[in-house]
Amino acid sequence: MTMSTKAGASPEGAHRYVAPQLLIDGEWIGADARETSPVINPATGRAVGHVPHASAADLDRALAAAEREFPRWRKTSPRERGRILKRAADLLHDRGEEVARLATLEMGKPLAESRIELHVACEELEWFAEEARRTWGRVPPGRFGETRFSVHKQPVGPAAGFSAWNFPIGNACRKLGTALAAGCPMIYKPGEEAPAAALAVARCLVEAGVPAGVIAVVFGVPDTISRHLLASPIIRKISFTGSVPVGKHLVKLAADTMKRTTMELGGHAPVLVFDDADQQAVLDQSVQRKYRNSGQVCVSPTRFYVQDASYDAFCDGFAERAKRIRVGDGLDAETGMGPMVHARRRDAIEALVQDALDHGARLLAGGERLGNEGFFYAPTVLADVPDSARIMSEEPFGPVAVLNRFSGVDDAVEKANRLPYGLAAYAFSQNVATIHRLADDIEAGMLGINSFNISMPEVPFGGVKESGMGSEVGVEGLDAYLVTKTLSIT
Template identity: 45%
Template sequence: MNTYPEIMLYINGQWRKTVDDLPVLNPATEEEIGRVPHASISDLDDALESAAAGFQIWRRTPPIKRANVLLKAAALMRERQEDIAAAITAEHGKPLDQARLEVIRGCEFLEWDAGEATRTYGRVIPSAPGIRYIVHQQPIGIVAAFSPWNFPMSQPCRKIAGAIASGCSIILKAAEETPAGAVHIARALHDAGLPPGVLNLVFGTPAEISDHLIRKEQVRLVALTGSTAVGKLLTTLAAQYMTPVLMELGGHAPVIVCEDTNVQSAAISGAIRKMRNAGQVCTSPTRFFVHESIFDEYTEIFVKRAAETVVGNGVTAGVEMGPVAHERRLAVLTDLVEDARRCGAEVKTGGGRIGDKGYFFAPTVLVNVPDNARVMQEEPFGPLAIINPIASLDEGIDKANSVPFGLAAYGFTNRADYADRMVELIEAGNVSINTLEASLPETPFGGVKSSGFGREGGTEGLHNYMITKNVSHSMSIV
């Protein structure tokens, strides 16, 4: 295993330590692997001052030069893939192969947005002779961004890439539980020649940092990937200052499995994807609504594959699923399973913690879960799947839309009319048919309802980081 990096704040192009810090734990062993510094109010004010100065430089930097810095940083991270992946596995617990793929995904975000940086086109609107109306896209300003612990590398990359490609400066508050990914991104951008102040990285008490930054007039956008509860709090605070927000929040993804589906393929792919990242994915397929004619067969195959999931320390070869990221997830998952059991659900496999060392929770499948069970409305954010029968596609769509979330949804069918109905009627920002892939760098990603608003990725991805300015240009003085 490679050495875990020293975690420091990154402000105005300089690394700094703080008096206050807390341990970073390996969730597979519960051992301390590092210390994460906590920013003071003074550190935050320094970051604001630095970001203001950095913005004045970066907004005037030609898009092609911004793109070159992003591309060079991505190339450096690809070269450093093994070190970064090892750090992610150590702090998060995910298998090393999945950590390697996360590094590549983070690089792809930088690379895609580098290309988009050169394509933030305006337009000329036809008008009367002697008058031109010109639409300009300009960077919005300083971004206060907050990234979660479940993807230590790719989630910070998504925010950083969008802001930097657009010409903004950014203050990123990354997750204290999994800080190494963001530190490696800052290192790569520093080495790639990013000017001081364009990226500032801080850690600390989340409520204190968000409250201090969002109240500042210099901050022109608040970007969060996190829970719906936190998203509502930050949105409410930002609204007091008319600061726009970009919110990618929680989900509770449904999967509708129609009667014409290849049962074997759909069940196995569902069981594998559900346990990816120990189910700690906002787009993770969770509520499986399976047509009653194939329900028993599908359930048997799914449960068997879920139970066969190889669980262990992510550094061990062949491990498919590591621990959940921290101890509090164990309590939440246990409570949801016990509540579902009391409501009449059947636990087909798993249902509890594995061992007493490390935060391992067994791959769990609940069947015939009543609507009044908490897990039908609350995102478990863990290796827990629900399989319930449906009598028709219409019932499946109604069930899919029955929660306040709308981030990702999936459908399995070979009928074009079924696919069209699901695409048209399911309330979600991302609908995937016959695949469990919800997001790529080149596609817009975001939710509806309580899953947030705004989009990251795709040609739409930079729009949130920019303002649209209309210019009226008369050819003669009136």
């Protein structure tokens, strides 16, 4: 395994950083005289800045502003809300290189991946800008004499958004863009690991014309922030992207005041590879998607089940490709995979890999830390991993692929559905009957057949079982911020 930069080296431009701030009622607030936490460059392990934490008074101010502005923002025409979102998308696109570099500096992913993330985020803002005009209801034909019925869609009210650090640009656009399109103010708490990239999105929205108080961006201890916001009757909707345990905790808090919830939680995506699939093409796609963002992706393919006749060659091909990936600082153009986001994630992966080996798994590639600084871990491939190993039941959220074999369709479906998660799943086969069977029986909110491309702004993104409830993006994502009112007039 090779590193694309020498230990201790940092590509030119890595020092550029925008100091994180809070955004509350239109005011940008710095870290002076506040509790802060360091923002660590995961490629070096050194702090590049500090993120200010919001106090209880800050949160109350943000809540009051959201409550004050909701009546005005909901009355702003969908056309005008859409214009603001499109202007914000244009601003973000124009600043693309700067914002992408912030994401890479904070998150570690290769710059090419950050650029793709930014492009997709702009597309989502643009799509919601257009879809905001179509939040209409319906008028069914009457059946009670002169009584006329109509169904209306109205903004649910101020919302709270929480998201993880792995896609700081995309998550910010998705959370804030959906709420704003629907006519709802939002208090948004991104991950403290990548604050500046998320704040860049908020700055574009403010400069595009979002009124003061309609959006707020806060940071702090996640449990403290969430408890304070969810205890307030002002918040009527929450949207969360993150782990299953935290999602369950937030649902319990939301239940006390019957807040609407959208929960996009973790997964443990199975990949079923049948003998009749184009094995080389599947290998090329699988390795690229597995190690994207160092595997720190909720829909990352993780549990690879390969049919018996193809299994041994697939294992060899996967390991060979994984070993060719160049690991290093994401700002280096030669880098194919960056570091883990922080030491905790690297340590967690290391423990899962060792546990799998202790249970009899075979190590085909990786399985070690890389470099003398930063949080690098080699792209890892494990084969013949028993179900008793923790990694077969716990989402690894890192650069580890686990490979096992299956015999037939029944066996494949049983293995894919074994866990309580159901976010994404993938399958590769040219047999029409097999494809139809998988489409019916795989338990997942998103299923890719002969493709890992399962997301675009027009289609819902969400899971089933313990992977969450509700959907983001698509018309379903917008509808989650709208309440339905039936009107009867005689």
